[in-house]
Amino acid sequence: MKKLFFIIWLDSEVKNMIKKVNAYYIFAVIFVLYYIPRYIEYTTFIKIDEIKLIVTFTKLISYMLAFSYIVYKVVQKKSISLLLSTIMLFFLFQSFLGERKSVFVVLLFSTIFEEEYMDKYIRSLFNISVVLYVITFISSKAGIIENVITSRDKLGGAWIAGGNGFEYPGQMIMMLMPIVFMYYYLKSGKITWKDNVFWLVVDAFIFSQCLTITGTVMIALFIACYNVLQYRKKTKDSKILASGIIKFLPFIFLFITIILLVIYKVFPLVGNILDKALNGRLNIGNIIIKSYGIKILGTNFTNGINNGYYEILDSEYMHMLVAEGILFLIVALILCCFVLKYTQLINNQYLTLIWIFILLNSIVNNGIFNLVFNPFSILITIYIRKNLNNAYLKEKFDKFKRTIKEE
Numbered sequence: 001m002k003k004l005f006f007i008i009w010l011d012s013e014v015k016n017m018i019k020k021v022n023a024y025y026i027f028a029v030i031f032v033l034y035y036i037p038r039y040i041e042y043t044t045f046i047k048i049d050e051i052k053l054i055v056t057f058t059k060l061i062s063y064m065l066a067f068s069y070i071v072y073k074v075v076q077k078k079s080i081s082l083l084l085s086t087i088m089l090f091f092l093f094q095s096f097l098g099e100r101k102s103v104f105v106v107l108l109f110s111t112i113f114e115e116e117y118m119d120k121y122i123r124s125l126f127n128i129s130v131v132l133y134v135i136t137f138i139s140s141k142a143g144i145i146e147n148v149i150t151s152r153d154k155l156g157g158a159w160i161a162g163g164n165g166f167e168y169p170g171q172m173i174m175m176l177m178p179i180v181f182m183y184y185y186l187k188s189g190k191i192t193w194k195d196n197v198f199w200l201v202v203d204a205f206i207f208s209q210c211l212t213i214t215g216t217v218m219i220a221l222f223i224a225c226y227n228v229l230q231y232r233k234k235t236k237d238s239k240i241l242a243s244g245i246i247k248f249l250p251f252i253f254l255f256i257t258i259i260l261l262v263i264y265k266v267f268p269l270v271g272n273i274l275d276k277a278l279n280g281r282l283n284i285g286n287i288i289i290k291s292y293g294i295k296i297l298g299t300n301f302t303n304g305i306n307n308g309y310y311e312i313l314d315s316e317y318m319h320m321l322v323a324e325g326i327l328f329l330i331v332a333l334i335l336c337c338f339v340l341k342y343t344q345l346i347n348n349q350y351l352t353l354i355w356i357f358i359l360l361n362s363i364v365n366n367g368i369f370n371l372v373f374n375p376f377s378i379l380i381t382i383y384i385r386k387n388l389n390n391a392y393l394k395e396k397f398d399k400f401k402r403t404i405k406e407e
Helices: 002-040 049-077 080-093 101-111 115-141 169-187 193-210 213-235 244-266 268-277 281-292 316-324 326-345 349-361 375-379 382-388 391-406
Strands: 149-154 157-162 304-306 309-311
Touching: 002 049, 002 101, 002 115, 049 101, 101 375, 115 169, 115 375, 157 169, 157 193, 169 193, 169 213, 169 349, 169 375, 193 213, 213 349, 244 268, 244 281, 244 316, 244 326, 244 349, 268 281, 281 316, 316 326, 326 349, 326 375, 326 382, 349 375
Parallel strands: none
Antiparallel strands: 149 157, 304 309
């Protein structure tokens, strides 16, 4: 009899495992159909008309499949959290039809993502990203695609920087950053000195190509902090990133961003030094704020050359504040707070550290809500969905369904 029960239990477990595996591969196929074309959009491959057409078509297919999969999961599993997330997507969609479609896309894929996919998702994305990065670099060096060249004033002289197949030089280091984050996430506390040396050499080499200081320093600083965390976890302090203040870092970094802009305006001597270190970001930020203002629901500002002027807000916080508005910024940062809280609840301090650096980097760069620059943004709705799926809401939802049927 015990043997029979064991066989029945084993059969049930195997079937559940197959369902989970199949569910992941459905998600993976849909996501890859989006990710590869989106990555290509940040390279000069996109200047080839045939590739541009394929990219647009493939992304559209991925959106349709993702939305269809959401509907399927809601109908089949009668999931209250998925239903509410879908409703939220529709409301937010109205706000994201402009420049920031990437936010809607993050919410779309985050809604069909499950936390048990995480390791497979990051491993697959790491491999794909490395291949795409190397192909882009080699194609540029071989003259297959354009190498965007710019002149930069570095170390007291004019230096020539190349995009090496990416849209502009700075993007080259921005595309390397998530690769480094994903590698260190997958290692999960098992980083060796050889890993550190390898990635620091890669970081230095990419700097020699693109001459972007902020991204290069950010990667080196992350590697240093990761090793400190790894050492502390192995020796004495296992809860170094468990502090309650961690989950409020998005708002703290926003405050720091605003303080930097105030210093530039009120204390010109110090401000000019900071502005030069940040490649003119503070000066451009102040000019754009003066021109467009800050409103509750945002302005018509878009990154680019507008009316002959260079108007690009690299800071994610400032871009959200000016373009999307105060309300959007607050909601977005609350979502980031939830992600940090989630990383603490699952006690993954390496993931917490990665998110801290993503948020820190956003003081000077874009990318929080961009799955190419920040693959970890896929977690943005996990905490909300887990907490919405409680007995009270399920009871109300079931009562609502019964009422509809009776009518």
